[in-house]
Structure formats: C-alpha cells, structure tokens
Amino acid sequence: MIEFTTWDILRNLLLAARWTVLLSLVSFIGGGLLGLALLFGRISPRRWLSKATGSYIELFQGTPLLMQMFLAFFGLGLFGVDVPARLAAGLALILWSAAFLTEIWRGCVESIARGQWEASASLGMGRLQQMRYVILPQALKIAIPPTVGFSVQVIKGTALTSIIGFVELSKAGTVVTNATFQPFTVYGFVALIYFALCWPLSKSSQILERKLNVAHRNH
Amino acid sequence: MSLIEITEVRKSFGANEVLKGINLDVEPGEVIAIIGKSGSGKSTLLRCINGLETISGGSISVAGAQLAEDEVHLKALRLKVGMIFQQFNLFPHLTAGGNVMLSQMVVKKVPKAQAEAMARRMLERVGLAHKFDAYPDELSGGQQQRVAIARALAMQPIALLCDEITSALDPELVSEVLAVVRELAAEGMTLLMVTHEMKFARDVCSRVVFMHQGRVHEIGPPEDVFANPQTPELRQFLGMTGHA
Ligand SMILES: Nc1ncnc2c1ncn2[C@@H]1O[C@H](COP(=O)(O)OP(=O)(O)OP(=O)(O)O)[C@@H](O)[C@H]1O
Numbered sequence: 155m156i157e158f159t160t161w162d163i164l165r166n167l168l169l170a171a172r173w174t175v176l177l178s179l180v181s182f183i184g185g186g187l188l189g190l191a192l193l194f195g196r197i198s199p200r201r202w203l204s205k206a207t208g209s210y211i212e213l214f215q216g217t218p219l220l221m222q223m224f225l226a227f228f229g230l231g232l233f234g235v236d237v238p239a240r241l242a243a244g245l246a247l248i249l250w251s252a253a254f255l256t257e258i259w260r261g262c263v264e265s266i267a268r269g270q271w272e273a274s275a276s277l278g279m280g281r282l283q284q285m286r287y288v289i290l291p292q293a294l295k296i297a298i299p300p301t302v303g304f305s306v307q308v309i310k311g312t313a314l315t316s317i318i319g320f321v322e323l324s325k326a327g328t329v330v331t332n333a334t335f336q337p338f339t340v341y342g343f344v345a346l347i348y349f350a351l352c353w354p355l356s357k358s359s360q361i362l363e364r365k366l367n368v369a370h371r372n373h
Numbered sequence: 374m375s376l377i378e379i380t381e382v383r384k385s386f387g388a389n390e391v392l393k394g395i396n397l398d399v400e401p402g403e404v405i406a407i408i409g410k411s412g413s414g415k416s417t418l419l420r421c422i423n424g425l426e427t428i429s430g431g432s433i434s435v436a437g438a439q440l441a442e443d444e445v446h447l448k449a450l451r452l453k454v455g456m457i458f459q460q461f462n463l464f465p466h467l468t469a470g471g472n473v474m475l476s477q478m479v480v481k482k483v484p485k486a487q488a489e490a491m492a493r494r495m496l497e498r499v500g501l502a503h504k505f506d507a508y509p510d511e512l513s514g515g516q517q518q519r520v521a522i523a524r525a526l527a528m529q530p531i532a533l534l535c536d537e538i539t540s541a542l543d544p545e546l547v548s549e550v551l552a553v554v555r556e557l558a559a560e561g562m563t564l565l566m567v568t569h570e571m572k573f574a575r576d577v578c579s580r581v582v583f584m585h586q587g588r589v590h591e592i593g594p595p596e597d598v599f600a601n602p603q604t605p606e607l608r609q610f611l612g613m614t615g616h617a
C-alpha cells in the first residue's frame with residue numbers, strides 16, 4: 155500500500171480548492187450580472203415584469219440548491235443534452251446566486267428615500283438615468299456589506315456540486331479519504347481550507363458594515 | 374394663451390378624491406401663493422403639474438406642452454417647470470456643484486465645462502459660489518435649499534413649483550431662502566408656491582389661491598384675499614394663522 159504524507163494530502167486538497175475558488179468566482183460574477191438585470195425587472199413599474207422576476211426569485215429561494223443542481227444536471231439530460239457536471243454546477247449556482255443577490259439589492263434600492271426619485275424625475279431624468287446617476291451610486295454603498303457576506307454562501311454552496319460529481323474541494327476530500335483512510339485528518343484540512351476562504355470575507359463584510367454605519371457621510 | 378393652464382383637474386387616491394376640478398390659469402411672470410389647510414390638496418396640485426402624480430381627469434398644459442403619461446411628454450414638460458421640495462432632496466453623493474451639473478449633463482447633454490460654468494453662475498445667484506465643492510451634509514438647511522433652487526434654475530425652466538420650501542428650516546434660516554425667491558420673482562420668474570409664510574405671500578405674490586377640500590375656494594390679489602376674505606372658510610383659516 156502506498157503511504158501518503160500529510161503534505162500529499164494537503165497538496166491534493168489545495169489543487170482541488172482551485173476549482174472551488176474558480177467555481178465560486180464564476181457563480182458570483184455570473185450571478186451578479188444576471189442579478190443586476192433581474193433587479194431592473196424587479197423594480198420596474200411594469201407590473202408583469204416585476205411579478206415575473208418576483209416569481210423567479212421565489213422559485214430559487216424556495217427550493218434547495220441541491221435540487222436545483224439535480225434538475226440542471228439530470229433535467230437537461232432528459233432532453234438529450236449531455237451536461238458535464240461543471241456546466242450544470244456553474245449554471246445552477248449562477249441562477250441561484252442571481253436570485254439572492256437581486257433580493258439583497260432590491261432592499262438596498264428601496265431604502266433610498268423617495269425624494270431622490272422625485273427630485274431626479276422633476277429634473278427630467280428618465281428611469282434608467284435616475285438609476286444610473288442617482289439611485290445606484292447611493293444603493294451601492296449600502297449593498298457592499300451584505301453582498302460580500304453573500305459571497306461566503308456561494309463558496310459554501312459550491313460544496314454541493316460534489317454530489318453531481320464535480321471535483322472541487324469537498325469531492326477531493328472524499329477521494330483522498332478513500333485512498334488514505336484518514337477521514338479525520340483529511341476533512342479537518344478541508345474544513346480549514348474552507349475557513350481560510352470564507353473567514354476573511356465574512357470578517358471584511360462585518361468591518362465594512364461597521365465602517366459604513368459609523369461614517370455618516372454618504373460620500 | 375396663459376403660461377400654465379390647469380383645466381378641470383381631478384385627482385383621486387383610490388376612493389378619496391383629493392382634487393375636485395381645479396381651474397387655474399397662470400400668466401408669465403405671475404407669482405402665485407397657494408394657501409389652505411393641511412390635506413386640502415395643495416401639494417397634490419403641484420405634484421400633478423409636473424407629473425409626479427398622474428391626474429384622473431382634466432388637463433394641464435405648460436407653455437403649450439400638454440401633460441401626458443409617456444416619458445417623452447413628461448420630460449418635455451419637466452424641462453419647462455422645475456420643482457423645489459420641502460425636504461431639499463439634494464443628491465447626497467454629489468457636491469453642491471455636482472448636484473447642479475448632473476441633470477444638465479445627463480438630460481440636456483450639455484458638455485461638462487459648460488455645465489460647470491452654468492453651475493457656478495447659478496450657485497453664485499443663490500449666494501453659494503464658495504460652496505461649489507461642499508457636500509450636502511456639510512451645508513445648513515438653508516444652504517441646501519438654495520442649492521436645490523440653483524439645481525432647478527440650471528435647467529432654465531420657465532416656471533418653478535415650490536412646495537413649502539421653508540417649512541423644514543430652522544426659523545433663522547427661512548429668510549435667506551425667501552430672499553432668493555423674492556429675487557427670482559423680481560426677475561420675472563413664474564412661481565407657484567405652497568406656503569405658510571403669509572407675510573411673504575402678501576408682499577411678493579400677484580395672486581393668492583385659497584384651497585379648501587380639493588377646490589379653489591377663493592382666488593385674488595393678496596390685498597383682497599387677506600384684507601377682505603369672502604368665505605367663512607377663508608376667514609377661519611386666516612384667523613387660525615393669525616393674519617386676518
Ligand atoms: N400618495 C398618496 N396616496 C394616498 N393619499 C394621498 C397621497 N398623497 C396625498 N394623499 C391624500 O391627499 C390629501 C391631500 O394631500 P396633500 O398632500 O395634497 O395636502 P396638502 O394640502 O399639501 O397638506 P399639507 O399642508 O399637510 O402639506 C390628503 O388627504 C392625503 O392623505
């Protein structure tokens with residue numbers, strides 16, 4: 155039997171962690187772009203559009219991420235589309251992140267005083283101009299802490315993709331355990347690596363929140 | 374043709390009819406004070422004139438531009454009438470100068486240098502040239518309101534709507550804002566202002582509109598309205614405010 159040193163274990167896990175980071179980035183950025191588009195729909199004065207985006211959000215917030223991944227993975231397979239695990243994983247995570255980010259950002263936009271909309275409207279700005287130059291710059295500052303906080307959820311969410319066979323940090327943990335029979339050591343390292351990824355983010359989210367609360371200045 | 378023509382305007386919020394057929398024609402250069410009890414529909418009327426509320430009936434036109442719901446017509450109308458709010462509503466993320474420049478650049482596509490020159494002129498006009506780089510939260514209420522006036526003026530409107538623009542101010546700051554308005558009136562700007570400053574209305578306005586329960590209850594030059602009220606409602610209102 156081959157002997158595994160601690161370094162072997164750690165090295166394999168770190169190599170797999172790259173996929174966790176990459177998948178997280180793709181999901182977060184993709185989800186953010188889609189979320190921004192959905193945000194405009196969600197706060198649109200057109201009833202049907204805001205209803206439609208509202209339903210989308212409820213659907214993705216109201217079902218487990220794991221089910222969404224299964225559906226992306228097996229569901230598309232039913233139509234004869236052969237979906238690689240990483241595509242299904244990325245797709246499900248993007249759609250899921252978008253739903254949550256839209257809802258976070260909608261709250262931030264709605265916290266901007268109505269007078270800001272009215273003043274900019276009375277100066278002749280159209281809706282997109284109001285958003286672009288008046289509302290979003292203010293909402294953005296409020297949105298930063300919860301958005302950074304949500305990125306932690308995305309990283310942890312990527313662990314679920316191991317179930318549909320995408321080899322990231324969690325899946326690598328299982329594989330390495332099967333080879334080494336040292337589950338405690340292996341999963342201990344896995345947990346530490348997740349912590350090293352998530353903790354700085356949640357910490358900075360807290361610090362940002364405190365900073366923005368202390369700073370009464372809005373600029 | 375009058376500058377602002379308000380004809381049989383009605384406005385309901387649900388079952389609550391707030392404006393019950395308002396008729397009012399405003400000539401260029403007129404300064405109109407709108408007075409009346411809380412809830413009589415004064416703010417609603419001003420908000421209808423620049424399309425912040427959609428009217429339920431009647432029509433409004435400003436210098437020939439008809440009020441309509443689509444964005445193109447609304448924008449055309451809003452370029453003609455500016456609005457000043459009780460709560461100033463400056464953009465907190467921009468400096469005073471930035472506040473005055475933004476809509477010129479975004480709405481009228483004025484080049485930046487030109488917008489800045491205009492902003493400096495307008496801030497100068499309200500006595501705040503030295504506050505160009507100050508953010509709203511570094512300014513007093515009176516200064517913020519004057520920046521808001523400069524911001525509206527920079528769009529070169531032909532009329533200004535003012536909704537209780539001194540009501541949120543500490544008493545000692547009221548006069549600096551009123552002085553600016555007085556000057557605008559003297560320069561011939563058409564003004565429609567909801568106000569509780571009866572003395573100001575008496576001194577500056579060409580006509581006073583007394584609103585009561587969603588109607589224009591009395592209207593006339595300030596001498597007549599204040600000295601010789603025709604209806605018990607107006608007498609009671611003036612008695613209440615101590616200016617009978
Ligand atoms: N957005 C709204 N939705 C429902 N009702 C409204 C709305 N805006 C105003 N109203 C109602 O319309 C009536 C007139 O309000 P308005 O603000 O025009 O009065 P006002 O004369 O300006 O009073 P004040 O002196 O207190 O400012 C009030 O009864 C008010 O409750």
Ligand SMILES: [Mg+2]
Nearest residue numbers: 415416417537
């Ligand atoms: Mg009012």
